[in-house]
Amino acid sequence: MIDTGPAPDSTGAFILAVDAMGGDHAPGIVVEGLGIAAERHPEARFLLVGDEARLTPLLARCARASAVCTLRHTPDAVASDCKPTVALRMRRASMRLAIDAVARGEAHGVVSAGNTGALLALSKIVLKTLPGIDRPAMAAIMPSARGDVVMLDLGANVACDTRNLVEFSLLGDMFARTVLGLTAPTIGVLNVGSEELKGDDRVRRAAEIIRASHIGAQFHGFVEGHDIAAGTTDVVVTDGFTGNVALKTGEGALRLVTDLLRQIFTSSLSAKLGYLLARPGLDQMRVWLDPRRYNGAVMLGLNGVVVKSHGGTDAEGFAHAAEVAVDMVAHRFNDRIREGLGRLVSVMPPETHAPDAAPSPALAATR
Amino acid sequence: MIDTGPAPDSTGAFILAVDAMGGDHAPGIVVEGLGIAAERHPEARFLLVGDEARLTPLLARCARASAVCTLRHTPDAVASDCKPTVALRMRRASMRLAIDAVARGEAHGVVSAGNTGALLALSKIVLKTLPGIDRPAMAAIMPSARGDVVMLDLGANVACDTRNLVEFSLLGDMFARTVLGLTAPTIGVLNVGSEELKGDDRVRRAAEIIRASHIGAQFHGFVEGHDIAAGTTDVVVTDGFTGNVALKTGEGALRLVTDLLRQIFTSSLSAKLGYLLARPGLDQMRVWLDPRRYNGAVMLGLNGVVVKSHGGTDAEGFAHAAEVAVDMVAHRFNDRIREGLGRLVSVMPPETHAPDAAPSPALAATR
Numbered sequence: 001m002i003d004t005g006p007a008p009d010s011t012g013a014f015i016l017a018v019d020a021m022g023g024d025h026a027p028g029i030v031v032e033g034l035g036i037a038a039e040r041h042p043e044a045r046f047l048l049v050g051d052e053a054r055l056t057p058l059l060a061r062c063a064r065a066s067a068v069c070t071l072r073h074t075p076d077a078v079a080s081d082c083k084p085t086v087a088l089r090m091r092r093a094s095m096r097l098a099i100d101a102v103a104r105g106e107a108h109g110v111v112s113a114g115n116t117g118a119l120l121a122l123s124k125i126v127l128k129t130l131p132g133i134d135r136p137a138m139a140a141i142m143p144s145a146r147g148d149v150v151m152l153d154l155g156a157n158v159a160c161d162t163r164n165l166v167e168f169s170l171l172g173d174m175f176a177r178t179v180l181g182l183t184a185p186t187i188g189v190l191n192v193g194s195e196e197l198k199g200d201d202r203v204r205r206a207a208e209i210i211r212a213s214h215i216g217a218q219f220h221g222f223v224e225g226h227d228i229a230a231g232t233t234d235v236v237v238t239d240g241f242t243g244n245v246a247l248k249t250g251e252g253a254l255r256l257v258t259d260l261l262r263q264i265f266t267s268s269l270s271a272k273l274g275y276l277l278a279r280p281g282l283d284q285m286r287v288w289l290d291p292r293r294y295n296g297a298v299m300l301g302l303n304g305v306v307v308k309s310h311g312g313t314d315a316e317g318f319a320h321a322a323e324v325a326v327d328m329v330a331h332r333f334n335d336r337i338r339e340g341l342g343r344l345v346s347v348m349p350p351e352t353h354a355p356d357a358a359p360s361p362a363l364a365a366t367r
Numbered sequence: 368m369i370d371t372g373p374a375p376d377s378t379g380a381f382i383l384a385v386d387a388m389g390g391d392h393a394p395g396i397v398v399e400g401l402g403i404a405a406e407r408h409p410e411a412r413f414l415l416v417g418d419e420a421r422l423t424p425l426l427a428r429c430a431r432a433s434a435v436c437t438l439r440h441t442p443d444a445v446a447s448d449c450k451p452t453v454a455l456r457m458r459r460a461s462m463r464l465a466i467d468a469v470a471r472g473e474a475h476g477v478v479s480a481g482n483t484g485a486l487l488a489l490s491k492i493v494l495k496t497l498p499g500i501d502r503p504a505m506a507a508i509m510p511s512a513r514g515d516v517v518m519l520d521l522g523a524n525v526a527c528d529t530r531n532l533v534e535f536s537l538l539g540d541m542f543a544r545t546v547l548g549l550t551a552p553t554i555g556v557l558n559v560g561s562e563e564l565k566g567d568d569r570v571r572r573a574a575e576i577i578r579a580s581h582i583g584a585q586f587h588g589f590v591e592g593h594d595i596a597a598g599t600t601d602v603v604v605t606d607g608f609t610g611n612v613a614l615k616t617g618e619g620a621l622r623l624v625t626d627l628l629r630q631i632f633t634s635s636l637s638a639k640l641g642y643l644l645a646r647p648g649l650d651q652m653r654v655w656l657d658p659r660r661y662n663g664a665v666m667l668g669l670n671g672v673v674v675k676s677h678g679g680t681d682a683e684g685f686a687h688a689a690e691v692a693v694d695m696v697a698h699r700f701n702d703r704i705r706e707g708l709g710r711l712v713s714v715m716p717p718e719t720h721a722p723d724a725a726p727s728p729a730l731a732a733t734r
Contacts, residue, residue, distance in 0.1 A: 022692070034566055082528060143623075144623070145626065155559050157734060158567050160557060164634065168675060190612060192522050192611040192612065199525060199608070200525050200526060200608070224611075224612070224615050225611065225612040225614065225616035225617070225618070225619055226615040226616065226618055226619030226622070227619070228616055228619055228620075229616070229620045229623040230619055230622075230623075235476075240559070241566070241567070241609060241613050242608060242609050244559040244591075244592065245557060245559065245591070245592040245613050246612050246613060246616040247533070247592065247614045248591050248592025248593040249592035249593065249595055249596070249617045250592075250616045250619070250620040251592070251593055251620075252592055252593030252594070252595055252596035252597055253595075253596045253616075253617040253618075254620050254623075255593070255596065255597075256510075256512055256596040256597075256621075256626060257621060257624045257652075257656075259512065260652050261628075261652075263648070264645055264648030264649060265645060265648075267648050268647075268648075270646075271566075271644060271645040271648055273644050274640075274641040274642065274643070274646075275635045275641065275645065275647030276641070277637045277638060277641030277644065278632060278638040278642065278645070279641075280628070280635075280638075281631030281632075281634050281638055282631060283633075285627050297592075
């Protein structure tokens with residue numbers, strides 16, 4: 001099962017490189033998670049990069065995973081507290097080798113539950129951004145009253161300019177089409193008010209350009225913080241600072257209430273009985289808000305699919321992250337982004353430093 | 368009861384100017400709210416500015432409010448959708464006259480449930496910022512797992528520099544002391560990670576300066592979005608864009624869960640019974656998360672106390688907002704800010720364009 005460099009697509013299957021050693025509970029939950037993903041996506045194959053001595057016995061215990069994984073040994077791994085600058089020098093780390101496999105065309109995408117900063121830095125350096133994209137963005141799916149919502153950027157870029165926000169709207173649109181299966185997702189730009197005059201120049205100009213672009217009909221305009229959970233739009237576009245804070249603030253508020261509910265329902269015998277009576281609905285809510293269902297932040301705008309699983313996730317959560325990558329590869333996410341970028345060039349004013357060049361066929365071939 | 372310009376403090380009472388016509392349910396809830404506030408704060412007196420024809424019958428029906436209110440008639444009011452630039456020209460609007468009363472020393476502070484943008488613009492123009500403060504900030508109190516948290520800025524300034532963030536930490540510290548009654552509130556600067564190297568120069572430099580200041584011992588460092596609801600620090604400092612988005616995102620997430628709970632507990636007979644059994648705890652949670660308890664955003668850093676009630680609030684919520692103003696006046700909020708500013712001058716590097724001048728005794732006298 002030791003890998004000798006398989007040709008991609010030789011069997012028509014999707015191949016994902018997997019950093020087996022990243023995350024708090026790696027590699028156990030990684031192998032188990034791939035087993036779960038394999039059952040739901042029989043077309044997926046995985047190039048599992050990590051410590052052979054630890055992975056071989058895990059694969060031996062999980063037949064489903066073993067059947068779809070090829071093992072590539074390396075003893076090195078990026079620690080969770082490793083600085084990105086240090087990670088960049090670790091040429092034999094499992095995360096690095098997994099990304100390298102994408103760059104070399106051996107895999108269509110990479111999944112890691114490891115160090116986020118390192119994954120982002122390595123992906124940018126090794127895979128590089130798509131031609132025409134200034135900066136990649138981190139996107140994720142979150143629950144709302146009206147269905148799943150895609151939000152980006154969640155922290156890849158602390159500061160963003162007008163051009164970045166416009167590109168994020170394109171990336172978010174395509175992500176919502178690909179992973180949520182929407183045909184014309186609505187798009188909102190996060191602001192401090194919904195009126196056109198609100199906010200700074202950066203968001204106002206971005207709104208103008210998006211409105212004039214080929215996705216203009218899908219553009220809702222500005223949305224506010226409460227619109228995220230309300231599901232006012234399918235896609236919420238913002239800079240990485242605001243997006244990161246908003247994501248974590250929303251998660252924190254949900255945790256506050258769910259912790260309170262747990263306390264309430266265990267506070268007395270009567271409350272415990274109350275929980276049992278209301279349980280079907282409460283369990284449904286828990287499943288619906290389950291962070292594992294929303295696991296898999298995606299780095300969009302790179303020459304390759306890169307999915308970051310939450311470091312603390314379990315096998316089910318890791319399977320979800322892997323499935324996000326499978327969906328993106330299956331729906332030719334990056335090819336479609338290239339098409340959209342070509343159409344964006346015409347509406348992006350030069351002063352927003354318009355996309356560098358038309359998509360390169362050579363790069364497109366490696367996806 | 369028609370006002371002829373009472374001398375402030377002649378009876379030792381606190382006088383608050385109240386915009387009787389601002390908000391969705393004004394002036395009814397305003398008069399009723401002042402009645403509630405008067406009961407809890409017998410030392411407070413109110414200069415009620417608005418339409419006499421509408422206010423006189425309301426006061427006649429509410430003896431508690433009537434006993435503590437002086438009426439100042441004006442037929443004009445700032446509409447909720449009025450642009451701040453238009454509001455600035457409405458010299459006889461109830462909001463304007465209420466703020467004018469503070470500027471003239473007839474009242475110690477102003478409370479309005481009206482148009483936020485207009486209140487902020489008018490307050491800045493009429494009252495001006497405290498000497499040494501570059502820009503005012505909007506602050507509010509919100510619930511957390513470890514008690515109430517003060518967050519600022521919530522939208523007064525879309526963009527903030529290092530100096531603004533440092534000043535906000537001072538304003539937030541004093542607000543937490545005054546309104547929450549804390550002796551040494553802990554302070555955090557909102558960022559995308561808690562490590563010192565995270566974020567941009569602006570927040571990193573602000574953190575350094577706060578650490579070196581007289582409130583340095585209270586400084587926790589960087590906090591993240593989830594730390595707001597966790598109550599990691601008593602004060603959360605951020606720019607107005609991020610703060611506005613975070614506030615509304617948290618509110619939206621809470622609303623999503625409370626709406627879900629309402630659906631669950633009315634979905635079946637068994638769930639309804641479950642609700643009744645767990646009701647004491649659930650009711651307690653509802654009271655605790657009740658937005659009315661947190662009503663009253665405060666404009667800090669102006670020559671006068673300015674409190675903004677939520678536009679859609681009821682009488683109980685308006686009473687809370689009035690009480691926040693009473694607390695700030697009673698605890699000499701602005702005098703104490705002036706003292707703190709004097710101590711901040713020594714640690715604020717010149718390139719952050721240090722405070723203009725020492726507090727002016729003339730201005731200090733008007734509070």
